[in-house]
Amino acid sequence: MTKRTIWKLLWRHYRTLLLSVIGIQILVGIREGITVLEYRLIPRGGFTFASVSGWRLAAAALIFFAVGLAVFLMDTSTHFNQYLFSLPVARRKIFRVKMGLIAASLVSGYLLMEVAYGLVINNRLAKYHAYWDWSVAWKLELVQLSMLLALSLLGMTFGLWLGHLLAGVIFGTGFACSLVFAYDALNRLVAAALGVSVNQARWLESIDARYWPGLVLAVGLLWLVSVGLYGLDAWAFDHLSLENDQEFFRFPSLRPVALWFSIIYLMITISCSQFGLGLLQLLTNQYYEVMPLSLGIVMAVLVGYGTWGLGRWFLYRPDHFRRAWTMKKIS
Amino acid sequence: MILAIEQLGKRINQRATLTEISFTVQPGQMVGVVGRNGVGKTTLFRTINGQCLPDSGHVLVAGHDLQREPAYRTQLCFIDPLANYFRGATIQEVRRDYQAAYPAFDQAKFDQLITRYQLVPNRKLRHFSKGNFNLFLIILAVATNAPYLFLDEPLDGLDVLVRKNILSILIDEVAGGQRAILLASHNLAELEGVVDRALILKDGRLVNDYQLETMRAQARKVQLVYRDKQVPKLLNTAGRIVHVSGRVIIVVFEHYTPELAAQLAATEPVFQEELPLSLTDLFLANLTDQADYELLA
Secondary structure, eight states: OOHHHHHHHHHHHHHHHHHHHHHHHHHHHHHHHHHHHHTTOOOSEEEOTTTSOHHHHHHHHHHHHHHHHHHHHHHHHTTHHHHHTTSSSOHHHHHHHHHHHHHHHHHHHHHHHHHHHHHHHHTTTGGGTEEEOHHHHHHHHHHHHHHHHHHHHHHHHHHHHBOOHHHHHHHHHHHHHHHHHHHHHHHHHHHHHHTOOHHHHOGGGGOOTTSHHHHHHHHHHHHHHHHHHHHHHHHHHHHOOGGGTTSSBSOGGGHHHHHHHHHHHHHHHHHHSHHHHHHHHHHHTSOGGGSOHHHHHHHHHHHHHHHHHHHHHHHTOTTOHHHHTSSSOOO | OOEEEEEEEEEETTEEEEEEEEEEEOTTOEEEEEEOTTSSHHHHHHHHTTSSOOSEEEEEETTEETTTOGGGGGGEEEOOSSSOSGGGSBHHHHHHHHHHHOTTOOHHHHHHHHHHTTOOTTSBGGGSOHHHHHHHHHHHHHHTTOSEEEEESTTTTOOHHHHHHHHHHHHHHHHTTSOEEEEEOSOHHHHTTTOSEEEEEETTEEEEEEEHHHHHHHOEEEEEEOSSSOOOHHHHHHSEEEEEETTEEEEEESSOOHHHHHHHHHTOOSEEEEEOOOHHHHHHHHHOOHHHHHHHO
16 A cells, blocks of 8 residues: 555545645634734834734644644544554554644645735735845744644644543643643752752743754754654554553553653642642742742642542543542552 | 464453464355354454454464554455444445555445445435445445455344345355455354354353364254253263253253263163254353353253
8 A cells, every 4th residue: 555545545534624724724824914914013124924923823833733632533533543554554654644644734734824924914014114034034934833743743642642532632732731831840940959040940931043053952852842742652553452442541551651740740830830839829828939848848749649549540440439549559 | 365363362451352362264264253242252353453452462364464564454354333434424435445445446346236235325324224334334345355354243233135135245255265254243043054164252262163064063962851850960071051941951062972872871861852053052052151051050
């Protein structure tokens, strides 16, 4: 079975979703272009696509993540994998073609959105004494696109590793949103470990992708994340056994890893971030700067225990809610 | 081109669903896969066809391991009646997908059968009745021209006439000597006279592999009546009791020899009669366990 045949086959299956998504992105591009003209948001001088990108970026982020999540979750719930796995071709090859198709559609949609946006405002730039600054524009576009692809891969990871439709959506979205707090928590931990201020620890924000070193670093980091997620998903697709389709977590042998990752991740993200500290501040009516360390430790333990119980309930025995909260072995 | 299943093992929810299953099938055979509910018949089909991954063992087609050489999957066709994406698709869409997967797909045969059974090609399969849906699955499987077809409860929900037609299609396919069909079914009466071999699964293991012709020549089903309700030991050691009603006992002896006949006569039954042996009797003889026996008794 050739790559072309698989491509055609998958295109036929996903085309409604992918074409809709491309269409939506083009409409968002046109809409933002019109808004920019309506509110005269074009400054004098060099203008890049990223100069005004609020709606486009938000829509693209949502679409990239949702498509990544939906494609794999849908295949589980509609049993399309049953067909894919009986094809006379290695799973790895199907996965590569599938990822290629999704990435190509998402990138095309994104580029068309930018083109639509550019076309809408292009004729009016001269009126505002502005011009396209291509030297910077492509660098920023590359970073944005890399970030969006990483986000899409994150969605795919949740779509592939979780078997439950609703759980996949809730946990995937929750995790994506929590990344902001995880980053904040990590900065705080690094700052505490190195004895520097939190602002000094926020080195990621100081990367300026308009210049070559910043561009290489930003794109390199994002591609590193993407390659990691791709590897994780490729392994999952290779090792999917469809009797686990209806399970919350589709790889029973890796349940302990998932449980302990969730416990550590949530303990750090909630207890060490602005979110957790703000929550603690609200509960204790104290400023977190003067809060005793023991309070933070109590919170971390509570979060850890909560994740332990809920994790065991979801991952192992949805029918044994009470037992999940004990220290007894569960299987 | 032989299909060989070697030491296939599969655990689901930490329970051994399939344990060391080994058998071979050759084109020209109609094989019944028989077992009680939940014994692993569907899992066996799914594992052989790559939808479930085995924990151990191999599936070989003409000596080629399917996991390493998936190109040989075109030799196998299993369309899961429970888990498929067809509900939202039309016959034509599904046909296109299977045509892409099976290079030897016989469109003429497919169209002919679709027309013959008056299935509407542009109608979504979710609008089909259960019987028509199952009928479509069989037509699709037959049209793939894969030498090994796996059919899970294929006659479920079909009316008598369609069932008869379908069976004749399947028998024709096998009679050509180029294809083998493995049928998993609870309805043993339907398999009777159709399959020439029965694989009996119990607790995830293949407990018996009967060539039915040989079996019919060797085995006997005997109805015995004794003076009292005491069951002679011989019936349990040499045979398998399939039915007890008062003093009437029906026993299946898989290896009925003149010596055994003499031993049986020595137990002094007041009445003894040979009954026709059916696949159901073999099923009962192999799969009735102690609890069932107590119920029978």
